Amino acid sequence: MVGRIIEAGHAVLVRDGYDALSTNRVAAEAGVSPGSLYQYFPNKEAVIEAVVERYSDVLAERITASLADRIDDAGPAMVRPTIEALLDALEENAEFLRVIADEIPRAENSSRTEALEQRIVGLVGAYLAARRADLGDTRPSTAAWVMVRAIEHLTVRYVLEHPTIPREEFVSELVRLVAGYLPD
CATH class of the missing domain: 1.10.10.60 (Homeodomain-like)
Structure with missing residues (x-):
């Protein structure tokens, strides 16, 4: 039921x-x-919360599985397939993503979104720390937060705005954007 x-x-x-x-x-x-x-x-809000929670859980499972499958890979070999998996998941449900991003008040959906982001930030931070990435004075958790937020925002906008940028070129630019944080 x-x-x-x-x-x-x-x-x-x-x-x-x-x-x-x-x-x-x-x-x-x-x-x-x-x-x-x-x-x-x-009430309506409880239904929406459950719908967003289910979507977030499915998305989190796909992305964390992609990251976990590639945790032993270095740099771009880990990032590119993970970005591809994220784009695939977002594109499969683009209309729902549009509603979440553009219609639901941020306050109603922020706790689920934050939990998903923190899970992924934690994985990326652990990856950077385990790889002993040369981040200078930057903490792995800080680098992970910046990378995850940049990738999240740009992939969501890419799916929703349909720019004239070919997907492969977009993915390459995202990989290049975060490459400075990644160990070789």
């Missing part, structure tokens, strides 16, 4: 947008009564 409601919430959010989403619309989409929906979710 909860899974059906979350899937329905996702569908309504993508189709109708944040402002038009209501618990009644989600219940109708899920084929349940509004009363049944309220047994699991007290």
